[in-house]
Amino acid sequence: MAEELVALSAAELSEKLQSKEVSSVEVTQAHLDRIAEVDSQVHAFLHVSADALKAAGEADGARKLGAKLNPLAGVPVAIKDVLCTSDMPSTAGSRILEGWIPPYDATVVARLRKARMVPIGKTNMDEFAMGSSTEHSAYGSTRNPWDFERIPGGSGGGSAAAVAAFEVPLALGSDTGGSIRQPAAVTGTVGMKPTYGGVSRYGAIALASSLDQIGPVARTVLDAALLHDVIGGHDPRDSTSLTEDWPSFAEAAKAGIAAGSLKGVRLGVVRELGGEGFQTGVSARFQEVIELASKAGAEIVEVSAPSFSYAIAAYYLILPAEASSNLAKFDSVRFGLRVNPPGGGTVEQVMAATREAGFGPEVKRRIILGTYALSAGYYDAYYGSAQKVRTLVQRDFASAFEKADLLISPSAPTTAFKFGEKLEDPLAMYLNDVATIPANLAGVPGLGLPMGLAAEDGLPAGLQLMAPARQDAKLYSVGATLETLLEANWGGSLLARSPMGKALRATESEKGAQS
Template identity: 55%
Template sequence: MTSDLLTDTAAGLAARMAAREVSAREVVDAHLDRIEATDGDGTSDTDVHAFLTVVADTARRHADDVDQRRVTGRDLGPLAGVPLALKDLFTMRGAPTTVGSRILEGWVPPYDATVTEKLRAADVIVLGKTNMDEFAMGSSTENSAYGPTRNPWDLGRVPGGSSGGSAAAVAALQAPLSLGTDTGGSIRQPAALCGLVGSKPTYGAVSRYGMVAFASSLDQAGPFARSVTDAALLQSVIQGHDPRDSTSIDPVRVGRDLPDLLADLDAGVEGLTIGVVTELQGEGYEPGVLAAFEDSLRRFEALGATVVEASIPHASYGLPAYYLVAPSEASSNLARFDGVRYGLRVDAPTAEEMNAATRGAGFGPEVRRRIMIGTHALSSGYYDAFYNQASRVRRLIANDFATAFEQVDVLVSPTSPSVAFPLGDKTDDPLAMYLNDVATVPASLAGVPAVSVPNGRGAEGLPTGLQVMGPLLGDDRCFRVARALEADLGLDPVPSGANAVAPA
């Protein structure tokens, strides 16, 4: 029974609980036991170390409450009783929110993020807060102040980042669902490296209220799951207008509702035109990644889609533009961590010295690097040359996407240029690390939705991913195409191999 509870989909678990075949308490206990058996504290090379905080007592109380209300016939949500792992940059009353940084160590927020409220209202049960690259700055979850997370497919490799803890928790069968954030690929890249489905919604479809900011014009929350259906269900729960977030999409103002992500999920791809982005493949991509991608294109054609070449002409400028825009916004957002209002404080004789000492002790090297890049890009004499120029490139990329979607229904590319790489392999080479985002950054800059779906195995049998990008508010189309490929491939999402996490 325990193994079945761990390997079942979120939709499957929800159906079993609704039929009273199993209780929410049994499901939660099974996953808490799995966390205890496999997660560890990161000190052992067999630890996944996906979680920074586990709220076992809170989760059990919530599960008991769901079970009681089910017995009394109360209405419950479509994912009621399903466990979830929450990235440690969403505020949650009663639990620390560290953002993977020493500067917020021990801070317990007095309020819930909007997505946390939505999860509670839907009776999704939060098991705990997951590890991440500090302030979401990284592609490997090695920048966490609390140690790295390991990839459940190979414990000697990274899970991707910055949402690596959320991805690893789902891949390791510690939770059937998790939430991460995606600024330049931080959901999609870990999803690809961990053999999962990961979605970056249309910018503004999910509220950012209560989500500690990295780059406000790019950050977006989204789901991880072991199936497309589960990911679409979870995104349906968390999306929606929020007046507390000025960037939240208001259906009244835009003149259309957010898409129904489930209505056409199984409609297939017959009759659709799929555009292959020429700029997001080729040199720099591993042979196994490209082979899996080519196989996916053949499958789409066999399923009735028309596959054509498409171009995002300015995509090659995406990475440099992103690494000016995002650090600039980070420099501004992180100015609030000054040792005065909350979090870490290192005392010193003067306020200026205290501020410098606090930030020096509280921020890790990658965060300091990006703050310095951003501060320089925004400084007098450089603002036009750097930040403004990057913003112009961003607009050109958004225009490229809009033009492309006049000819095709979706765009596709590999999600990541490589499979998961060994821990420590790129930590001393920031540029090599940044190149992991080359395929995911353009969609982030344009604000369009994108879903990564497992599409095969690359080097050493490790997972690869295919990225499906849609027009603004075309999230449903992305899920539909991803679901068609998932159904045709029938890949097993449970990690395997000699170095994989212990089986359930």
């Protein structure tokens, strides 16, 4: 029973909860047990909530009273540690915030609670979301459930791995340059970076304010859409939050599943997001998806986005610049770590000693880089130029979207690499974000979903769909159609073929045989 519950999608759990076939307490307990069982190996969680069962009980209580509940009421959800939670430590994977419990909830967290979802814990991440592997977490790396020797992607490797390891059906992530989509790609899961402003950033510990976006992490497109419906929408506490009324993303995903066809959809293949630098097995799977989509009625067009080749450069100027300023608040005065230099010192020396001890090497690297990019005499050449590249990237998107309804590409150039492989070569690590960064620079939404296993290593490869700003619903409908077609080919979900997925099924059938 418990194994069965953790293998279910959020949508399936939702049905069972609504029909009162299971209680939220049962569902939550099953997931807590699963975490207790596997997380010592996966290390997806930095903190497991002591109040999860209480929240589950309250959701059950509300249901008993006949309250009209959100479809996800009673469903457990994990929260990336970049988000402020008033009942759990919020460290952003950094030593400098060790043990810090914020006196407030992030808006998205408050919305989870309001929907009576069950926050089950906080997930691991690269320190302050800087990285593509979780190797930059101050609390140890998360392992990829497909292969414990490999990275789960980053920065949101914890959320992706938790979902891939069936520790939780849903999680929240944050995506500044691919931190939701790249982990989804390498763990065979689904992740969505909404339109900039579509989901509130209030209470998300900022990396780069003009790039950060909170989004859902799940095992299916429909689950991601259900969670997006809970967290999305205007928040007056975030000035960059969009005010429009959004359609139901879950309805869009359901329509996509039902459609079974991509007739009338123009899919644009971005010339610059493929070819050289992309792993053979990734490119092969991508070609198959294109053929599949074409067979399903989609019109495939090739589009060019020449300025995308400058996107990484622009990104690694804008991000460090904004981050260097955003991270200045970690100064040992109001919260977090304080390190006094030997023999004491002035407040300036205490701040410098604290930041030296509290920040990891990648954070220091980017703060120094950002400080340089903004400093007198360099601003125009670096930060100023990067902001102009941003304009060019937006123009490329605009012209591409004249020819295509959605753009399609691999989410990441490679499958999961091994721990340590790129740790000493920051530039190589940065190149991992080549396909995901343009969407952040332009603020457009991007959906990542599995597209199969690369032949050479048997590891998942990820597909990315991008839409014009504010057309997130289109991603869910087309994404759900593609997912349905792919799973029909595979004869089930990709994750079911992962070692952990197989083990779970084996235990289930064993139990089934016993009973």
